[in-house]
Amino acid sequence: MHGIRRQQEREPTQDELQQAKQRVDRYRALNSHVMDLKAKSVFTKDSLDATKRLLEQNTELHTVWNYRRTIFTSLDEWQSQDARQQMLDGELKFLLDIITKNIKSYWMWNHRMWALSSLPRPEWQRELALVAKLLALDARNYHGWDYRRFVVAQLKDAATDKHAVDIQEFAFTTEQINHDCANHSAWHNRSKLLPEILAQRDEDGQLQALQTENDLILNAIYTDPDDQNAWLYYDWLLDIQKSDADRCRLLRNKIAMIRELLELEEDSKRPLIELVSAYAELERLQSGSVLETEKKECLETLRRLEGIDPYRIGRYTDMSRTLSKQWALAA
Amino acid sequence: MAETFATDAKLLVDKHVEFIQNLDKKQDRLEYWMTEHLRVSGIYWGLVVLFLLRRPHALDHEQIISYVLSCQNADGGFGGHTNHDSHLLYTMSSVQILAMLNALDRVDGLRVTKYVLSLQTKSPMTTVCGDKWGEHDTRFAFIALAILSFFNTQDQLDVSGVVEYVRGAMNYDGGFGSKPGGESHAAQVYTSVAALALAGRLDIVDRDRLSSWLAERQLPCGGLNGRPQKLEDVCYAWWVGSALDILQRRHWIQASKLASFVLSAQDEKGGIADRPGDVADVYHTCFGIAGLALVRYPGLEEVDPVYCMPRSVVEQLGLDKWQSNVPESWSQ
Numbered sequence: 334m335h336g337i338r339r340q341q342e343r344e345p346t347q348d349e350l351q352q353a354k355q356r357v358d359r360y361r362a363l364n365s366h367v368m369d370l371k372a373k374s375v376f377t378k379d380s381l382d383a384t385k386r387l388l389e390q391n392t393e394l395h396t397v398w399n400y401r402r403t404i405f406t407s408l409d410e411w412q413s414q415d416a417r418q419q420m421l422d423g424e425l426k427f428l429l430d431i432i433t434k435n436i437k438s439y440w441m442w443n444h445r446m447w448a449l450s451s452l453p454r455p456e457w458q459r460e461l462a463l464v465a466k467l468l469a470l471d472a473r474n475y476h477g478w479d480y481r482r483f484v485v486a487q488l489k490d491a492a493t494d495k496h497a498v499d500i501q502e503f504a505f506t507t508e509q510i511n512h513d514c515a516n517h518s519a520w521h522n523r524s525k526l527l528p529e530i531l532a533q534r535d536e537d538g539q540l541q542a543l544q545t546e547n548d549l550i551l552n553a554i555y556t557d558p559d560d561q562n563a564w565l566y567y568d569w570l571l572d573i574q575k576s577d578a579d580r581c582r583l584l585r586n587k588i589a590m591i592r593e594l595l596e597l598e599e600d601s602k603r604p605l606i607e608l609v610s611a612y613a614e615l616e617r618l619q620s621g622s623v624l625e626t627e628k629k630e631c632l633e634t635l636r637r638l639e640g641i642d643p644y645r646i647g648r649y650t651d652m653s654r655t656l657s658k659q660w661a662l663a664a
Numbered sequence: 665m666a667e668t669f670a671t672d673a674k675l676l677v678d679k680h681v682e683f684i685q686n687l688d689k690k691q692d693r694l695e696y697w698m699t700e701h702l703r704v705s706g707i708y709w710g711l712v713v714l715f716l717l718r719r720p721h722a723l724d725h726e727q728i729i730s731y732v733l734s735c736q737n738a739d740g741g742f743g744g745h746t747n748h749d750s751h752l753l754y755t756m757s758s759v760q761i762l763a764m765l766n767a768l769d770r771v772d773g774l775r776v777t778k779y780v781l782s783l784q785t786k787s788p789m790t791t792v793c794g795d796k797w798g799e800h801d802t803r804f805a806f807i808a809l810a811i812l813s814f815f816n817t818q819d820q821l822d823v824s825g826v827v828e829y830v831r832g833a834m835n836y837d838g839g840f841g842s843k844p845g846g847e848s849h850a851a852q853v854y855t856s857v858a859a860l861a862l863a864g865r866l867d868i869v870d871r872d873r874l875s876s877w878l879a880e881r882q883l884p885c886g887g888l889n890g891r892p893q894k895l896e897d898v899c900y901a902w903w904v905g906s907a908l909d910i911l912q913r914r915h916w917i918q919a920s921k922l923a924s925f926v927l928s929a930q931d932e933k934g935g936i937a938d939r940p941g942d943v944a945d946v947y948h949t950c951f952g953i954a955g956l957a958l959v960r961y962p963g964l965e966e967v968d969p970v971y972c973m974p975r976s977v978v979e980q981l982g983l984d985k986w987q988s989n990v991p992e993s994w995s996q
Contacts (some may be wrong), residue, residue, distance in 0.1 A: 337943040396749040569836035647915035
């Protein structure tokens with residue numbers, strides 16, 4: 334249970350106790366009824382209806398979702414494409430009605446995927462539009478994003494031009510990021526699509542794509558230098574560069590950018606830690622490329638960070654020790 | 665680095681024990697019945713609390729064992745309650761309960777193994793599903809490895825295939841998602857890292873990147889969140905803490921601040937909530953106390969960071985051998 338505030342408790346009235354007892358009795362009766370039907374393997378429209386009434390009250394009863402699916406597939410109508418289409422369209426509507434009760438229910442999302450996968454004529458584009466609406470309400474809902482990836486995979490499967498689907502998805506993430514560059518879920522999704530996009534391009538196209546990517550992430554960093562995710566994405570872009578020379582060039586750009594940011598605010602935690610990790614990586618890639626003064630600056634920066642960000646002292650002292658050893662400097 | 669827990673707040677041991685003992689008495693509450701489907705997990709969470717608080721006999725063991733055994737189905741798996749469909753989540757809780765109560769011999773390990781193996785799929789990729797309906801998730805990869813380790817049947821699973829699945833769930837931030845393509849989330853980080861520990865493939869982890877990401881979960885209030893921009897929640901004391909423990913980077917967060925946060929989420933009547941002022945529940949009581957045990961809060965039994973069970977139980981069963989899978993360079 335999450336986010337339920339404690340209330341001041343007073344003694345409930347007789348009326349309230351009665352009502353509470355009735356609610357419990359009603360729920361238990363319905364639950365027993367459904368479980369009884371299940372035990373007897375009753376697969377009828379009536380048992381289907383009973384499961385619906387129970388699931389409306391409690392979406393987390395995965396055994397009852399299982400039973401409901403079994404009833405569907407056992408009905409005579411299931412054998413007819415049209416009847417099945419109609420039943421499952423109804424099911425999708427039912428799920429949409431109750432999804433707002435608990436938008437983070439694994440069981441409901443699973444059941445939706447089952448319904449879509451069982452439909453004779455699934456409308457994947459409509460699902461895509463639906464999940465876009467959902468993500469507009471809650472951009473970080475990972476169930477929504479997982480479901481979106483499921484839908485896109487189906488679209489890709491059915492598509493003649495699979496690459497076009499990737500491009501469309503990539504554009505969706507661009508839209509999300511332009512709307513809010515702190516949307517980590519969009520950046521994450523993008524990180525899964527970018528390699529596919531790059532793989533389809535020639536060398537020039539790849540360079541262009543990476544440059545665009547670089548510009549986008551720099552914009553995110555300048556918008557909020559404290560956004561840890563933006564820096565992680567930047568480092569990942571470094572990882573996927575073709576050569577160490579490219580990496581070193583980007584690291585030097587990173588350092589220059591950090592110095593700009595530090596001029597605006599000299600005790601800014603994230604730019605400071607990124608400065609140290611940039612120099613450390615630069616020295617690792619190209620031994621001797623980092624000056625003694627810069628190395629000393631790194632160790633001094635780590636000491637400053639212990640004061641600026643005391644919760645992570647353990648990390649900074651570990652880094653000091655490691656770098657001192659690597660660079661043969663006094664800690 | 666010894667931690668001092670300078671705080672006015674105390675861990676309300678007696679109150680939490682009472683809270684656990686009273687859980688089964690709340691049958692006048694609708695919520696009791698609405699959570700029947702995960703009763704077995706509720707019992708596991710409650711037992712973890714009691715064992716870590718050194719009051720393991722505050723609940724009747726024989727009664728629990730009978731109940732758990734009644735949750736086993738013909739397919740060899742366990743449901744969350746009697747006559748509920750089998751699922752790996754509840755099979756895991758059942759096996760963990762039996763292990764803690766020294767009753768693993770009351771169940772046929774081969775039957776349980778057979779159930780777990782029946783959930784392995786090869787297409788579209790090698791992975792393990794939660795039940796026969798096909799949902800896959802790094803949680804289930806971990807659970808499969810963990811359950812089989814209890815019966816020493818791990819090598820009947822396609823371990824390297826499962827490892828590839830977990831590797832596929834690794835992201836640019838060093839974290840892990842629910843499945844390949846899934847966004848990093850602390851709970852999935854725990855299950856993925858724990859799975860890799862059991863499989864002997866911790867070399868796959870980007871230790872520095874992931875440790876940093878985990879350390880950043882600690883917010884100014886001392887509590888931890890599950891991913892950036894999200895709220896602190898007591899249960900992350902476990903999900904984040906255990907992963908950091910396996911990575912041997914526990915000291916990358918402030919234990920005393922975390923402890924203060926967890927203690928402030930206690931209900932003075934017993935139980936721990938997700939955050940201060942909220943309603944307590946057995947799940948957050950379990951992971952809050954397990955989180956405190958990880959940072960060696962005084963008066964608690966040590967907890968194993970892979971199994972979320974008392975270390976003494978894990979050692980007795982010979983299950984602490986995952987520790988030899990930790991890369992040597994990590995202990996330097």
